[in-house]
Amino acid sequence: MTDPVPARLTRLIDIAPRFGAIVLDQWGVLHDGTRPYPGALAAVAALKDAGVPLAVLSNSGKRAAANARRITAMGFAPDAFDLVMTSGEALWQDIMQARVTARRLCPIERATGDAAEWAAGLAVTLTRDIGAADAVLLMGLPDGADPAAPAATLSQARALGLPVLCTNPDRASPRAGGLTVTSPGALAHDHAAAGGAVRFYGKPHLPVFRAVEAALGLPPERLLMVGDSLEHDIAGAHSAGWTSAFVEGGLHAADFAQGAGDDALARLAATAGAPLPDFTMPELA
Known part of the structure; x- marks a missing residue:
């Protein structure tokens, strides 16, 4: 049928x-x-x-x-x-309500400052030192950026056994002029396929x-x-x-x-x- x-x-x-x-x-x-x-x-x-x-x-x-x-x-x-x-917002609320216990987050963001703005009001620490983190916050990627750097961060996360909190499950996103750009979900799915732990938020x-x-x-x-x-x-x-x-x-x-x-x-x-x-x-x- x-x-x-x-x-x-x-x-x-x-x-x-x-x-x-x-x-x-x-x-x-x-x-x-x-x-x-x-x-x-x-x-x-x-x-x-x-x-x-x-x-x-x-x-x-x-x-x-x-x-x-x-x-x-x-x-x-x-x-x-x-x-x-x-x-x-869904992840922010989960951390605020202690449904997620990670408090030291290594951010991957579209623009510098995005993670700090997102984290306002939470008792969390943002760190670029993944060795000091207890989770990776994967929230954005710069349009057209080489994914090698964030992919390397996720590789380190796998080696350390750190979970990835992905707040954009989209693999691609539309932009002006009919263009599409790679979105965080693409890296998160690759990370999961390589054996990494991912907690997805969103559709x-x-x-x-x-x-x-x-x-x-x-x-x-x-x-x-x-x-x-x-x-x-x-x-x-x-x-x-x-x-x-x-x-x-x-x-x-x-x-x-x-x-x-x-x-x-x-x-x-x-x-x-x-x-x-x-x-x-x-x-x-």
Whole structure:
């Protein structure tokens, strides 16, 4: 028996009344890291005006407040989203509640200072000396950087038996101009394949979906996940029991540039080992 073909959407607001809230991915759905996607600002404003509760669920290593500021800086209304949840926020909360006991962290970050900003308010020490650490914090990579240096740090972590706390499970992320860059998840998966211990935070892993449900006070069947990653957004939503809508114009934009449609979707889902989404749309509108 074959999976049903996903329903095609033109506007998200057409199915919004079916759900208690709509949860949007950030990169690849709202913006490309530099500017909002065409139609995204208007789509979010229309949903907000219609009284649809909106949330953001992002595999960002930074905390929720930092991401809320970034989204507002892109032009979205400060009150557009009822909730912003990130993988970095989930780890921060776990450390604050002593669900994670590591207190000396060796950071791998996109920009100097990211880890210090993330760690504010926690009783943790950040150290570049991996020999003095009890875990590696893998939260970001500079765009286009040679992965050799962070890979060497992870090799040392394996030799020392240190766990890696990965707050961005994405293997790649979309950028302006249709580019994609390597994301921390790619290194974390390589590290795990080499025998290293990794604790992943974020999509597709179930805890972050359950955290959103708890924050919104809604059961899984009342939530719609809108994302551009079959491996993370769509697979995670499926595992959580949420409905999903796949945006073609983000991470996989090049695969749909020639109008391949359902064939490209089926091929990408098979490659990612992910289920098909319930809905598809070219871009957020």
